[in-house]
Amino acid sequence: MKASIAQYYPGDSIVHRLDARAKFVAVATLAVALFVRDSFAGLAVFASAGVVAYGLSGVPVAWFWRAFRPLLWLIGLTFLTQLLFAPGEPFFSWWIFDFSWEGLQFAAFLSLRLLVLVLIGSVLTLTTAPLALTDGLAWLGRPLRRLRVPTDELALMVTIALRFIPTLLVELDQIMRAQRARGAEFGSGGPIRRAKALVPVLTPLFVLSFRRADELALAMEARCYQPGIVRTRLHPLRAGMPDAVLLAVTAAIVVAGLLV
């Protein structure tokens, strides 16, 4: 079984080398601007920024497509609901549905906006290792520590969760094989039968996960893990000139996108 939940594509492009924090700030700013501005012209500006960034990342289209494909459903669904339920002068009616030009336009706009958002967000997740992203988010969340939000501990939790997903997938595969060897069948029959077929899989998986969590906690304690103290990092985050340039360019794009 292939463990590919993270879309990260290892590489050494200019986009890969940018600091995770700078990339996150840039993407978040662009996302907000994207939702503030509601014209096709603004959309075009942000879309071209996304395309250029994606082009610089050197991520193969096939890889991007694999991560993107599941989202097509969501975008398609958005288009359909907006098309059917947006108010406007209908030019065509069928059963309980009215189709209007306004609805069509609105639906196209919303779907395109979603598409651009996914593109920009993907550039971040495709070029930033999950661990770097977590570290970056923890750094950005530091001010929250004044409000007693345990940001470092939260970041550690996310890191551990990410680390164990491939492990759990391997274990899941083993358990499913073992139950298949005992005659279990997955993916056949109605939804209730399918859900019932998962009990022999999920029970051992949960038991294993709890046992593993217990052992991990013990191992961390044995290695003197203490929550709430300052710790150094193996790979400290380093921001430099390219990151400053990224933020400046982002600001320029936002201004351009909002003004056109």
Next chain:
Amino acid sequence: MSAASSDGRAVSSRSAPGIAAGMSVRCDGIGFSYAEAHTPIPALRSVTFELAAGRSLALLGPSGSGKSTLLQVIKGLDTPEAGTVALDGLRPDAPGYDAARREVGLVFQTPELQLFATSAREDVAFGPRRLGRPEEEVQAAVEEAMELVGLPPEVFGGRHPYALSGGEQRRLALAGVLAMRPRLLLLDEPFVSLDPATRRELVRILVRLRSGGVTLVLATHDVDLAWALCDDLLVLDGGRVVASGPWDAGEAGRALRAAGRLREPFLVELWRRLGRDAAAAPPRTAAEAAEALR
């Protein structure tokens, strides 16, 4: 069915309660690789061997040599890229092959991690129920399998699987496979992390199954236990067959030493160092050795 195994132990054809008569297996040029990103990792390369019904086979080889993969291919969980697995003389395209495959039992490594039901009895019943057997037959199979592994159903039947000790869990998981009345039983590292008492108990169970006529394949690193239990030998290294055939003469010992990271059984080495005739089969157990040396 072979009349007698190499060391003269009779292989009986009568069926003990709950034990089905054995099935032969024949692998012809099996090739298999794991698809990993862009470069497939070959796990088995033209593996060929034959095991007669009712015989027991020791499947030896260093870690990563393809033992587990071979067992999964024989059970049909993985489809080989090349070659065929014939069961009971039936090739995969023969009618009745699927039925034969359902009579292959596979006990995974640390099978106790796969228990899921709320009672021991229910867990053992899972397999036979999936085979679509009538309920009375299922219950009979459960009782026999639990008796066979030394977990009497009247004592253990209602217990929660996770309330059992590690050794009891391992035996319960074995019962879950035995309740399906396998005619060919594949065991992947069954002795790992068992205490000596549980290990003895498991050996006792395997001896009973073997004398009941079940064909056994035992993948293990415990070469001494394998020597005590198995008639035939198959050594894998890097997915290739290094040695195969009846496990009796000194030839097998040499093959084991040649396969790197492996050793010959203690009693075989002792016999060799004592300068005993290699053709005269070395003893299988300490008791046999004592008898011969007295």
